[in-house]
Every structure is written in structure tokens, then in C-alpha cells.
Amino acid sequence: MKRILLFLSTNIAVMLVLSFFVNILGLNRYITEQGLDLGRLLVLSLFVGFTGSFISLFLSKFMAKFSTRAHVIVEPQGPDELWLVNTVKRLADKAGIGMPEVAVYEGEPNAFATGAFRDSALVAVSTGLLQSMTKEEVEAVLAHEVAHVANGDMVTLTLIQGVVNTFVFFIARVVGYFVDRVILKNDRSVGFGFYATVFVCDIVFGVLATMIVMWFSRYREFRADAGAAAYLGTPRPMVAALRRLGGLEPGELPKTFAASGISDKAGFMALFSSHPPIEARIAALESRP
Numbered sequence: 001m002k003r004i005l006l007f008l009s010t011n012i013a014v015m016l017v018l019s020f021f022v023n024i025l026g027l028n029r030y031i032t033e034q035g036l037d038l039g040r041l042l043v044l045s046l047f048v049g050f051t052g053s054f055i056s057l058f059l060s061k062f063m064a065k066f067s068t069r070a071h072v073i074v075e076p077q078g079p080d081e082l083w084l085v086n087t088v089k090r091l092a093d094k095a096g097i098g099m100p101e102v103a104v105y106e107g108e109p110n111a112f113a114t115g116a117f118r119d120s121a122l123v124a125v126s127t128g129l130l131q132s133m134t135k136e137e138v139e140a141v142l143a144h145e146v147a148h149v150a151n152g153d154m155v156t157l158t159l160i161q162g163v164v165n166t167f168v169f170f171i172a173r174v175v176g177y178f179v180d181r182v183i184l185k186n187d188r189s190v191g192f193g194f195y196a197t198v199f200v201c202d203i204v205f206g207v208l209a210t211m212i213v214m215w216f217s218r219y220r221e222f223r224a225d226a227g228a229a230a231y232l233g234t235p236r237p238m239v240a241a242l243r244r245l246g247g248l249e250p251g252e253l254p255k256t257f258a259a260s261g262i263s264d265k266a267g268f269m270a271l272f273s274s275h276p277p278i279e280a281r282i283a284a285l286e287s288r289p
Contacts, residue, residue: 010101012206019048019169019202031190036177042170042252049165057158060114061101061122070103070124083135084142088123091143094231095150097121104130109245113145114154119175121149140228140237147227153220160216172201217274225281226288235285242285246278 030041064070076082081104088102098119105117106124123145130138148154180186180194225242229235275281 017070031177036174036215041173045166045170048169050162052165053158053162057116057154060154062118062123064112064114064122065103068105068107068124070105072101072103087128087139087142088146089148095146097150100149111141113148115149116154118152119147133241133244136237137241140232140241141154143228144238147224148220150227151220157216159214161213164212165177168202168205168209172198172205175201214272214274218276221275222284223282225285229285229288235288239282239285242278242282
């Protein structure tokens, strides 16, 4: 989940900055004396939407390292780091991707992979995960993250985010124009009602867009689990790792692990969860032939 939150937060920040400069530079010329120029607005929406998502993608490795203060292993120090690097290398070779950077960061049990390119990604694990799992389980988690890279999940996520960004930007301004001109009867080019409505709509539609991105995020977890099982030749280690991560085996993880982002949400908040229920993931793995 850490990778997704970093990507989404960076994307939102970039979108806000781009929207600000659109107004400052007077690029909102899609509002003409004849009304709303939908073609010009759509082109601008595409530019802002995809620029925001691709900037987020290219910043993803830097932001991940910076925010987690991850230590990238350049020269392995000791047998544990050597095992970690060699394991990622072996899994990357099986997946047919370039060797990712390998990093360790301080924190509760978690792991993530990120990066714009399959052959120069980053795979990071937390100290909490390394301390609370067996090597077989850690290897399964690493295989899961390598599968994310091999599947091109970050690029696909970027494209989905670009599409929803485009619709958010476009529809928010159409609604803003309608409120300003039709409801508030403003006869100027752009009134306060337009800016206020666009601000609110950007937030509301952005929340709805996040639900779409999170749906894809949940879908990709099943694929990454299956990829890990394929790389290891059996789903058993991944099932064991998921049981431990989900606290399904008593006494193995602290209660505070619920805040780490791997556990699941219930009810309406499940729509904003980046991961499906661990029980569902285990069931999918156990049903594999």
C-alpha cells in the first residue's frame, strides 16, 4: 500500500500545481464568448491529467526512498544483506526483468516495489518484515514484489490514473461553468462560482477517481500473488506469508500492525483499500492447480 499512497499523493500534488498554473497563465481559454469550447478543454484536460500521472511515475523511486529513508544495498554488508540481494536477483532472472535496486527501511512489516521501468525498479522491505518472517516467507514477499514489476503494474496504474485525472479535470470545469453561468447567472467570462465549484468538484471527483485506482490495485494483488507462486513453483510460501501478514496465526504480529497498510478495511472503506481481503487472496492461491 505504501507505494500506492506515495503515487497518489504525488499525483494529487502535481495536479494541484498544474491546475494553479493553468489559472495563473490564463490557459483557461476554453471559456469563450460563445460558451464552453469542449474540444479545447478536452485537450487541456488530457495534458494536465497525463502529465500529472507520468510525473508521479518518474518521481516514484525518489519519493519512496526519501519518504521511507530506505537504505539501498550497494555492497552487501553481512550474510543477511547478501541473501536479500541474491534472492531478488534470482527472482528477477526468473521474471525476465533487470536487477532492481534492493533497499531496507525501518518500519512495521511491509514491502513494496516501484519505478518507471521494468529493468530499473526498486524493491524495498522493512526491518519489521525481516524480523517477523522466516526466510521462506520473506522470499515469497520478494517474489510478490518482483511480480508487480514484471507485470508492469506501475505503468498500468499510471495510465489508469491519467485517464481518471483527465475526466476529473474535464468534468469539474464543465460543472463549474454550468453553475457559474446557468445557476448563478454570471455574464462575465469567469466568476467566483466557477472557481469555487471547480475546487469542490476536483475534491469530490478525485475521491471517486481514487476508488477506481484502488479497484485496479486490488486486482493486481491477485496477479502478483499468482506470479510469486509461479516463480517459487508452489503457492505454499506465499500462503504462509499472507497468513503471517494478516495475523491469522495468533501471537505472531503486534496489534499495531493493523496500521501498516497490508491489512484490510471493512464496509464502505473497503472501496478505498489497495489490497483485497487476505482470506480471499489465500483462497485464490489455494485454488490454483
